[in-house]
Amino acid sequence: MTDCLFCKMASGAIKPDIVYQDDAVLAFRDINPQAPLHVLVIPKRHISTLNDLQETDGALIGKLYLAAKQIAAQEGVALRGYRTVMNCNAEAGQSVFHVHLHVLGGRPMHWPPG
Numbered sequence: 399m400t401d402c403l404f405c406k407m408a409s410g411a412i413k414p415d416i417v418y419q420d421d422a423v424l425a426f427r428d429i430n431p432q433a434p435l436h437v438l439v440i441p442k443r444h445i446s447t448l449n450d451l452q453e454t455d456g457a458l459i460g461k462l463y464l465a466a467k468q469i470a471a472q473e474g475v476a477l478r479g480y481r482t483v484m485n486c487n488a489e490a491g492q493s494v495f496h497v498h499l500h501v502l503g504g505r506p507m508h509w510p511p512g
């Protein structure tokens with residue numbers, strides 16, 4: 399999608415602060431971090447929301463979590479703990495409509511989330 403911010407990052411048109419990438423996935427630091435570690439993991443292929451996932455997207459979404467695991471290890475929060483969040487649509491606070499997994503860590507997390 400030409401007008402999608404995260405597609406522009408996936409294509410290299412906009413260059414975020416990248417922490418991990420492979421053929422299917424890109425991960426970069428959030429521009430407005432909510433924790434000392436706040437990384438967004440996206441599929442390079444555009445999917446708007448969790449509601450738009452197809453049966454065939456299962457492996458791709460699994461790769462987002464495998465990337466999150468690797469990022470948590472390389473950023474030193476794997477043993478302390480970290481949180482992964484994927485917001486879907488308005489009430490959850492989704493603001494960029496290209497699915498992304500938030501990886502948050504480096505401070506205690508509270509539950510329930512706000």
Ligand code: AMP
Pocket residue numbers: 403414427428429430431438484485491492493494495
């Ligand atoms: P969400 O509200 O779940 O859709 O998350 C979107 C996230 O994208 C927010 O945490 C924003 O701070 C982040 N964000 C927006 N623009 C950028 C950008 N140019 N670079 C990095 N992160 C961004």
Ligand code: ZN
Pocket residue numbers: 399402403404405406443444445495496
């Ligand atoms: Zn996109």
